[in-house]
Amino acid sequence: MAQDVAGAVGARVSPQIDSLIRAAQRGDQDAFEQLVRAHDQSVLRLAMNLLRSPEDARDVYQEAFLRVYRNLDSFRFDCSFHTWLYRIVTNICLDQLRKRKVRKEESAVVETSDGPIDRMQVFEEEAAHADPERTLWNRELKQRIERALQDLTPRERMVFELRHYQGLRLRNIGETLGTTEEAAKNCLFRATRKMRAVLGDCV
Numbered sequence: 001m002a003q004d005v006a007g008a009v010g011a012r013v014s015p016q017i018d019s020l021i022r023a024a025q026r027g028d029q030d031a032f033e034q035l036v037r038a039h040d041q042s043v044l045r046l047a048m049n050l051l052r053s054p055e056d057a058r059d060v061y062q063e064a065f066l067r068v069y070r071n072l073d074s075f076r077f078d079c080s081f082h083t084w085l086y087r088i089v090t091n092i093c094l095d096q097l098r099k100r101k102v103r104k105e106e107s108a109v110v111e112t113s114d115g116p117i118d119r120m121q122v123f124e125e126e127a128a129h130a131d132p133e134r135t136l137w138n139r140e141l142k143q144r145i146e147r148a149l150q151d152l153t154p155r156e157r158m159v160f161e162l163r164h165y166q167g168l169r170l171r172n173i174g175e176t177l178g179t180t181e182e183a184a185k186n187c188l189f190r191a192t193r194k195m196r197a198v199l200g201d202c203v
Contacts, residue, residue, distance in 0.1 A: 017081050025073055032072070036065055039082070043089055049165045050093040050158065052146065060096065064089045079175060086176045090158055097154035148198035156191035159184055 017038075023031035043064055047057035067088050075084055149157055155177070162168045162176065174184040 018077070021072065021075060021077075021081060025075070032069065035068075035081075039085055040065075042082075043085065046086065046089055046166060047093060050090070050161050051096055056096060060089060060092050063092050067092075083172065083175050087178065090162070090176055094154050094158055097157060144199055145195075148195045151194055151198055152191050156187055156194070159187040160191040160195065163188055 020031045047060040170184045171181045174181040
């Protein structure tokens with residue numbers, strides 16, 4: 001059933017999501033677990049794209065669904081559950097990004113339980129017989145994109161990622177971030193201009 005629900009998350013309020021939310025609000029633990037299963041991959045993917053860190057993404061995942069569990073009673077169906085959930089996730093990610101800016105923790109290498117990991121390597125998808133020159137170019141481009149993203153403010157980075165990596169429309173981005181479509185558009189314009197300035201001849 002979770003797959004059926006997941007396919008409908010884009011709707012404003014799908015009948016399946018609606019019934020699961022109402023059941024979970026009445027204390028049905030199984031209904032809440034189905035809500036989690038229907039959205040867990042999209043939450044992890046969003047957190048991973050925004051934070052570029054597997055460990056931070058898992059922390060956001062846990063914190064996000066904990067907040068959903070605590071605040072589900074306050075959900076009033078005036079927007080889609082998907083938008084409400086994304087708003088929670090992006091707020092947590094924004095907090096993380098702001099803390100990184102303060103602590104200057106934007107290194108591409110992070111320490112994990114398995115040792116140091118280059119975050120850019122996580123996103124590389126190299127074919128078995130890839131052209132070495134193309135592979136080198138792709139790696140350099142990804143590193144330059146990562147550096148360009150670091151120059152954005154947390155909100156600019158959030159809007160850029162939601163538009164270009166998550167494929168959200170500006171109206172949905174505005175709803176997710178609790179702002180207007182026009183404000184999201186202006187923020188995306190500033191982010192894109194900064195990205196182009198850093199990437200230079202790569203774009």
